[in-house]
Amino acid sequence: MTRTPGRRTFLAGLAAGVGSLGGCSALAGDRSPTVSLLAAGSLNNALENGLRPAVDATLQVEARGSAEVARLVAEAQKDPDVVSVADVALFDSPMDPEWYAEFATNSVVVAYNQDTDGGQHIADAGVDGWYRPLLDGDVSLGRTDPDLDPLGYRTLFVLELAAEYYGTTAELRAEIPRREQVYPETQLVSQFETGSVDAAVTYRSMAVDRGYDYVELPPEIDLSTPEFADRYASVSYELPGGNVVSGAPISYASTVRDESPAVLDVFAEQTTGQYLREYGFVVPTDYPRYTGNVPERVTH
CATH class of the missing domain: 3.40.190.10 (Periplasmic binding protein-like II)
Incomplete structure (x- = not known):
């Protein structure tokens, strides 16, 4: 919801x-x-x-x-x-x-700016379809750098897990991320204030603290629940130094x-x-x- x-x-x-x-x-x-x-x-x-x-x-x-x-x-x-x-x-x-x-x-959510058309697309799509406006290019998205920040690589994890969970033919991890979406974590959600982004993949705590609307994702993909640790562990990311991090409860x-x-x-x-x-x-x-x-x- x-x-x-x-x-x-x-x-x-x-x-x-x-x-x-x-x-x-x-x-x-x-x-x-x-x-x-x-x-x-x-x-x-x-x-x-x-x-x-x-x-x-x-x-x-x-x-x-x-x-x-x-x-x-x-x-x-x-x-x-x-x-x-x-x-x-x-x-x-x-x-x-x-x-x-x-x-x-914590958990990963998709926060959105309800005052923009793109944000409203996310709201309308809800928990069952939040990824569709992102695929269609109807939404300007913010995320963080996976080479610097766990939220960045967790965004990629969520997208990969979501493709399997929703049974999409699209590879969400490959098709949604673009370099121009990347912001420092400390500035990510504040981009709503400037109108730079319609939505952001962020932590629930950041959305709650700043009072932004968000789509709460299913526990199977939001990296919050130890029960789904094995599912989370199926995805990974290699950091610049060669260390590989795997999905896990936050x-x-x-x-x-x-x-x-x-x-x-x-x-x-x-x-x-x-x-x-x-x-x-x-x-x-x-x-x-x-x-x-x-x-x-x-x-x-």
Whole structure:
């Protein structure tokens, strides 16, 4: 079905550019410790407007595509206190931290601008036919770069899974994507504000947070449901460095690279805070879920 979340005020910091730093300067005389986070672009608004007010430390938040985040840390080009990615597989390669915590999930949706003809085509097609206007060229679509960002390669996964699910003769993964559709994740849905796109393949959290209408996809293709993990795993994408990522249920994960008290306090709030639900993420009852040699002071 087509879901219509309530409109919300466009919050400050949504259009932060890829690689920009948010709130990196403390007020004069502020002696609170500084904690740096390098994070998935889809977490940017939640961190800036949800996490920042909930912690005592001064946060430096840098948002990029998760594949780029993992590469920059693995190549020692970035040295943040906390690393957060939108695909836990990136902590297997290129990063290989000693431990991490999965703390939220999400799903892929097709958001649309109800004020444009193309957006209305998506709305009218609904859950059974959203891909048809995209094939017909009636809709200007936004998506992210699969070489930099899990949402980008998850878009390709959804299209491939959708072709099988709907029984189309068209190869949706091959026929729908075009290079001019690509935008940075932190700017993707804000393209509706400028009229640059009619629709965007995005995370549910991003559509909910920004108050945009969206088509909620079947769980068999939206990468949200562990029950369909085997189905998701049938699709894959090779990143520029040669690493191959496979489809899987979406799971966000964080690790700490400096175990100072201030960093651990921020990490605890980041991975357990109520703000996650407020910004459209799903938090399963068994999260945060820890993997690896987790320090005892992290889990207690």
